[in-house]
Amino acid sequence: MRLKRLVVVPLVMAIGCKPPTPAEQLDSIVSWVSTAKMAGDAWLRHTTPDKYTRQTLELSGQMLLETGSQVLRSPPATLDSAAFDRALTSTRFNIAEMARFVEEKDAGRFRQPWDSLRIYLKTMRDFSASAAAGK
Amino acid sequence: MKKILQLSLGIVTSVGGFLEIGSVITAAQAGAQFGYKLLWAILLGTLCLIFLVEMSGRLAAVSKHTIVDATRERFGFPFFFIVLIGVVLIAFMVLVAELGGIGFGIQILTGVGFPWWAVPVSLLVWLLMWKGTFGLIENGASLLGLVTISFLVSALKLHPDWSSAASSLLPSMPDGDKARYGFLAVSILGASISPYLMYFYSSGAIEDKWDTTYIPINRFIAGLGMTFGGALSMAVLVVAALTFQPRGIQVDTFPQAALMMTTALPRWGFYLFAFSMIFACFGAALEVSLAIAYFFSQGFGWNWSQDIKPSKNSRFAFIYTLIILLAAIPLVFGIDPIKVTVLSMALTSATLPLAIVPFLLLMNDPIYLGKYRNGWISNTVVSIVVVISFVLAVISIPLQIIGG
Numbered sequence: 001m002r003l004k005r006l007v008v009v010p011l012v013m014a015i016g017c018k019p020p021t022p023a024e025q026l027d028s029i030v031s032w033v034s035t036a037k038m039a040g041d042a043w044l045r046h047t048t049p050d051k052y053t054r055q056t057l058e059l060s061g062q063m064l065l066e067t068g069s070q071v072l073r074s075p076p077a078t079l080d081s082a083a084f085d086r087a088l089t090s091t092r093f094n095i096a097e098m099a100r101f102v103e104e105k106d107a108g109r110f111r112q113p114w115d116s117l118r119i120y121l122k123t124m125r126d127f128s129a130s131a132a133a134g135k
Numbered sequence: 136m137k138k139i140l141q142l143s144l145g146i147v148t149s150v151g152g153f154l155e156i157g158s159v160i161t162a163a164q165a166g167a168q169f170g171y172k173l174l175w176a177i178l179l180g181t182l183c184l185i186f187l188v189e190m191s192g193r194l195a196a197v198s199k200h201t202i203v204d205a206t207r208e209r210f211g212f213p214f215f216f217i218v219l220i221g222v223v224l225i226a227f228m229v230l231v232a233e234l235g236g237i238g239f240g241i242q243i244l245t246g247v248g249f250p251w252w253a254v255p256v257s258l259l260v261w262l263l264m265w266k267g268t269f270g271l272i273e274n275g276a277s278l279l280g281l282v283t284i285s286f287l288v289s290a291l292k293l294h295p296d297w298s299s300a301a302s303s304l305l306p307s308m309p310d311g312d313k314a315r316y317g318f319l320a321v322s323i324l325g326a327s328i329s330p331y332l333m334y335f336y337s338s339g340a341i342e343d344k345w346d347t348t349y350i351p352i353n354r355f356i357a358g359l360g361m362t363f364g365g366a367l368s369m370a371v372l373v374v375a376a377l378t379f380q381p382r383g384i385q386v387d388t389f390p391q392a393a394l395m396m397t398t399a400l401p402r403w404g405f406y407l408f409a410f411s412m413i414f415a416c417f418g419a420a421l422e423v424s425l426a427i428a429y430f431f432s433q434g435f436g437w438n439w440s441q442d443i444k445p446s447k448n449s450r451f452a453f454i455y456t457l458i459i460l461l462a463a464i465p466l467v468f469g470i471d472p473i474k475v476t477v478l479s480m481a482l483t484s485a486t487l488p489l490a491i492v493p494f495l496l497l498m499n500d501p502i503y504l505g506k507y508r509n510g511w512i513s514n515t516v517v518s519i520v521v522v523i524s525f526v527l528a529v530i531s532i533p534l535q536i537i538g539g
Contacts, residue, residue, distance in 0.1 A: 031385040035394070038382060042397045048405045051246025056390040125383065 022076040026128035028067050029088070033121045036060040036095045040114040043102060050102055057099035061092050068092075076131045084127055091120040142352045149360020150367065152277035154286070155419035156236035157229065157326035157480045158368045159412065160473055163386045163395060165319045166375025169311075171295075171303035174369055176320040178304050180327025181365030183520035185357050186513050187491070190498050191333040192353035195340035198503040202337045203433035205497050214493070219434055221489045223427055226331045228479035230423045230462040234260070235472020236416030239389040240409045249389075253466035260420050261459045265452065269342045269441035272425060276418030283367055283415050285407040289399035290370035293377040300373065317531030318481060324524040325483030327368065330490040331426040338429040342440060350507070374399060389473060428455040485528035491521045 020028070036057055043053040068088040075081045094113040101110035165173040195201060200208070207215040237256045238249030263272065309316045345353070378398050379386065386392045396404030425441060428451050432439035437450040445452035466472070495517060498509040 027383065028385065028387070030383040031387070031391075034382040034384045035391050038384065038394050038397070039390075042394060042401075042405065045401055047397060047401055047403075049244065049246065052243045052390065052393070052405075055246060056393075059388065059390060128383075 020070075022071055022074065022079070023128070023131045025067050025071045026076075026079075026124070026131045029064060029071070030121070030124045030128050032060045032063045032067070033091055033095075033117065033124050036098065037114070037117050037121055040098055040110070040117065044107060044110070044114070050105065054099050054102045057095050057102065061095045061099070064088060064092050064095070078130050078133070079127060087120060087123045087127070091117070091124065094120065138349075138352055142355055146356055146360045146363070149277070149356055150281065150284070150363040152273075152280050152415075152418050152422070153361070153364025154280065154283045154367050154371070154411070154415045155326075156232050156412065156416050156472065156476050157322075157329070159236075159371050159415070160386065160392065160476050161319065161322040161326045161480055162368050162371040163375040163379070163392050164477070165323060166372040166377075167379035167384060167386045168319070169309050169316060170376040170380050171300045171373065172307060172309055173316070173320055173323060174300060174303040174372060175306045176323040177327060177365060177368045177372060179520055179523065180324045181361055181368070183324075183328050183517055184332070184365075185361045186517050187328065187333050187494075188336050188361060189354055189357035190494070190509065190513060190517075191337040192340050192345065192357065193350060193507055194498060194503065195337045196345040196347055196349045196353060197505065197507045199341065200503065201341055201429065201433050202334055202494055202497070203430055205503055206493050207434055209497055209500065209503070210493055215434055218489055218493065219430060221486045222330055222334075223430060225479055225483050225486060226423050226427050226430075227458065227462060228475055228482070229329065229331065230420060230427070230458065231465055231470070232472045232476040232479060233416045233420040233423060234459075234462055235466050235470075235475065236412050237420065238466060239472060240411075240413035240416065243390060243393045244406075244409050248469075249472070250467050250469045253463045257459050257463035257466075260417070260424060261456060263421060264424055264441075264455050264459070265445055267441070269339065269425075272421045272441060273339060276414065276421055279414040280411075280418045282407065283411045285396065285400065285404075285411060286367055286370040286374060289396045289404065290373040290377075292399040293374060295373050295377060314531060317527055321484040321524065321528045321531050322477055322480040323368075324520070324527070325480035325487075327365070328487060328520070328524065329483060330487070331423050333490075333494070334430055335422050335426040338426070338433070338439075342442060347507070371395075387473070388471075424455045424459055427458050428452075481528060481532055484524040485532065487521050487524050491517060 039048065039053050039056040039060075042048040043050070071079070072081060072085060075084070094116050097113040098110055098117075101107075101113070162177065165176070191202060194205065198205060203215075206218060234253060234256055235249060238252035241247070241252050241256070242249045267275075340349070340353070374395055375386065378395055384391060384394075393405060393408050396408050398404070400407060429439055431437075431454045432451045438448050439451045440448060465475075495509070495514060497503055499514065501508055
């Protein structure tokens with residue numbers, strides 16, 4: 001029993017504590033921008049509830065803030081930190097706007113930030129690819 | 136006629152009850168990150184599960200012993216107690232994950248966070264355990280779980296590349312993160328070969344008063360039911376591979392997983408996913424709670440049967456009441472069920488030898504099984520899969536920790 005505890009507890013803690021690499025963090029950013037885009041697509045087709053869509057967009061924004069800050073604290077050598085920071089801020093702003101328009105049930109105004117997200121998604125993919133190539 | 140009905144129902148409930156949060160999340164994560172590449176792990180896990188389930192039913196039908204009874208009798212209480220600690224600890228983590236899965240399913244429908252659902256959901260599970268019969272728990276929840284067939288429909292509607300999928304049924308190494316690949320393979324194997332299923336199935340066979348005339352039925356239920364169930368798991372992986380991988384979406388959270396079927400089934404995909412998770416996790420939560428109660432009661436020699444009133448079965452009822460209550464606590468405090476799921480599945484693989492090796496020894500014991508004991512095929516398949524799972528777990532869990 002004691003032996004089991006000695007093995008299992010540090011294992012559980014270590015898995016929970018393993019810090020992701022910058023390349024993994026950039027992949028995660030792409031994943032969250034893409035999630036916001038996909039949630040937006042589904043909402044525009046009226047196939048997901050408003051609350052779910054808004055919460056998912058808010059979660060995406062929050063994850064982008066957390067993960068983006070971690071990347072900026074220790075950026076990979078190949079990353080243009082200033083450009084990344086600008087793109088991240090704009091992406092987060094667009095997602096926040098999308099969440100607001102979902103709450104207001106305004107599909108017309110939702111389309112503009114949702115459409116811009118495609119460009120930011122491509123930008124984030126480029127950052128991620130350059131980090132992966134340089135690692 | 137009665138046996139044909141039982142056979143049909145057995146196969147249908149095996150299909151409806153196959154998916155649960157572990158198999159859905161691990162397959163979705165695997166598909167999202169590695170495409171079809173981990174289909175082999177589901178195939179291997181399902182193959183092993185077919186043999187294990189068949190063996191569990193055969194042991195009960197021939198020896199009139201559940202696995203727990205026979206393990207305690209054959210190996211003695213001290214050894215049984217070690218198995219109990221390992222199996223129950225992991226089954227408890229699985230129960231937390233399943234209750235969380237139900238809560239998450241309701242959360243995406245209502246917008247109310249899953250911690251708020253932990254207590255009502257646990258109460259509902261407990262109430263069904265308290266009032267329901269074994270038949271209701273075994274068949275009712277699994278029949279509702281048939282909604283998970285929507286994953287198969289989604290996979291077919293996405294027109295997968297069959298030759299690429301077929302080639303992934305043989306193990307291969309990925310180009311990217313090998314430690315993560317190994318960890319996901321281990322998690323998939325753990326999700327497929329959940330030992331609690333064996334304990335549940337063998338206890339169910341005793342509850343249903345199986346004898347040796349049930350051996351062919353048992354074979355069909357294990358073979359066909361688990362094969363169709365495995366196909367559902369593969370469908371989840373295929374849907375994730377075709378929906379998430381091209382978009383670069385990783386399945387780290389439940390709201391992300393909820394988008395899985397919105398491309399293949401635009402109109403109903405979201406709701407089908409939510410109801411699939413609610414029903415599948417509900418069925419699994421009932422089965423895990425029962426399996427834990429069976430494990431304790433049979434191990435300690437108490438009265439046990441889901442068909443006896445709780446007043447005549449007080450210690451059995453006390454165990455599932457306590458375990459459901461305890462499982463609700465971490466969820467109330469907001470522990471992430473997806474993290475618990477992935478971890479419990481990987482630990483299941485790591486501890487498989489503890490549950491499976493004594494079971495294999497029992498299945499080869501002429502005192503218990505006489506002429507019905509295992510042949511070389513069952514022994515070889517199960518041993519190979521358990522060794523692979525264990526070795527992969529021992530290698531990949533530390534690699535995942537140190538980041539490859």
